[in-house]
């Protein structure tokens with residue numbers, strides 16, 4: 016989602032764009048001879064090399080489920096949840112009611128005696144845990160004055176598709192429902208069917224789902240709308256953390272077949288393919304959709320002028336049922352309105368595949384300066400991210416104008432209708448970027464917010480640079496501007512490490528901790544530590560290994576170590592597990608035998624707890640200018656590191672991190688300059 020607490024991330028470029036850097040390898044400027052010395056000093060000040068290079072960090076063997084390399088192990092398993100859902104929207108009562116039929120396959124080695132389902136709508140019930148904890152502090156996830164929640168009419172279970180349904184004992188606690196199975200569900204592929212008949216009042220739109228009014232009628236953005244299986248995994252068993260609002264979702268994969276019945280005048284857009292287009296569209300609209308599927312420019316399916324025109328619908332009374340189907344997904348969402356303008360264009364994917372970019376929005380915000388650009392934003396984001404990281408797997412990618420912020424679901428996102436131009440680009444590329452994290456790579460958002468928001472904010476940097484030559488770059492000010500990142504690290508005081516449960520991060524710090532800091536860390540790792548080639552290979556391997564699966568943070572860290580071929584434990588620890596900061600300094604220059612022509616001994620100091628490779632620029636009185644790249648290993652023995660530089664003349668200046676590529680907290684000690692009138696210091 017788009018975090019509106021994210022006040023730290025402004026727009027506007029600060030600092031120069033960073034050129035791509037060398038990685039670990041020591042590089043020598045042409046004609047420069049350089050010798051490293053092993054001069055060390057005991058750890059001083061805040062820095063302790065045993066903390067930074069922590070032997071016990073990420074230690075412990077892998078398992079048959081999760082390998083030590085970070086890949087899924089040979090006996091990795093995951094349960095499957097397939098859904099058949101039939102619902103009817105009553106727009107005047109603002110209720111949704113229907114039937115949710117789940118086929119649940121237990122691939123685990125364990126016998127399950129109970130099932131757990133997620134009842135997210137119960138967040139909106141007065142007195143829910145999320146309602147109580149958010150009412151005053153953070154009401155953006157609930158709707159003050161609105162009392163919602165599921166009305167569960169029946170819960171039934173059957174063992175095979177031909178057996179009879181039996182009422183099942185169940186127990187609802189807040190946003191969870193436990194079903195007591197009449198017969199235990201065997202591991203290794205046992206199947207059980209669950210049927211829930213339910214309804215709920217649709218909340219006024221706040222942050223994720225609900226309705227809002229436009230001049231041509233209400234827009235319903237429908238999500239967290241059917242009882243969904245909780246995840247049973249090899250890490251903790253049943254994942255039953257309640258839905259408090261902020262911490263997002265953790266879901267199993269499967270196929271979802273859903274039918275939505277709405278009044279005849281309503282258009283519906285949703286996750287997955289529309290299975291019965293000829294039942295719900297006019298022949299003109301079918302023709303335009305086919306044209307859009309072949310077109311790089313945006314094609315109107317229903318124009319602003321046609322909104323409210325009965326001729327834009329295949330019938331003029333009663334209801335229509337829209338049938339969608341999405342395969343290999345962890346969730347589905349949809350939106351409906353009589354007010355929708357609808358347009359679309361082709362998305363070109365690797366290997367000659369295509370998908371359809373679509374946008375649905377009220378006429379008030381049509382036009383090229385506003386939502387008329389949305390479909391191109393969707394198309395370009397999906398094309399760039401598919402080429403750079405992993406091909407987009409689903410048939411459609413829909414952007415819906417909703418009432419607040421931005422929120423992502425597989426194949427469909429809800430972005431603020433008020434967004435236009437740069438702000439619409441930025442929210443669209445972000446929400447669509449979630450297709451990769453967490454929709455393709457199915458991490459647990461409720462626990463690890465950085466694995467979706469942070470990873471996504473990182474890839475948004477590059478999708479934004481790629482769009483129209485960087486027209487809307489930078490994506491946000493901090494992720495690729497290290498001086499600004501340092502300023503934010505100082506200003507926030509970093510109350511929590513990145514590895515903090517999503518619901519537990521200090522509220523004012525969520526934007527920085529879940530989005531900006533992890534994105535900046537990955538940016539540093541790509542641009543300054545590994546270099547793009549090695550980073551991209553490892554990051555793509557992570558996506559490939561864990562596509563449609565459930566990685567933990569360790570699986571990510573270990574995969575990056577494994578594929579990059581580098582022990583990066585120091586990096587993961589200092590950036591993701593600690594609230595440390597960085598301060599590199601130049602503390603001295605001496606000449607061998609006091610003679611500049613014999614060489615200079617340059618001393619660096621790691622004044623703070625984060626370690627990073629160091630880049631040093633040396634300027635000589637002769638005019639020679641050289642850059643020395645030093646690997647992170649210089650800090651393994653202590654906070655002080657000296658090296659010999661083959662000077663030919665006295666040094667004018669020595670600068671560590673001359674390109675401002677690191678979030679250095681004190682730049683005052685980064686520069687050494689020759690004392691005036693003193694050639695031999």
Ligand SMILES: [Zn+2]
Nearest residue numbers: 016017445468
């Ligand atoms: Zn997000």
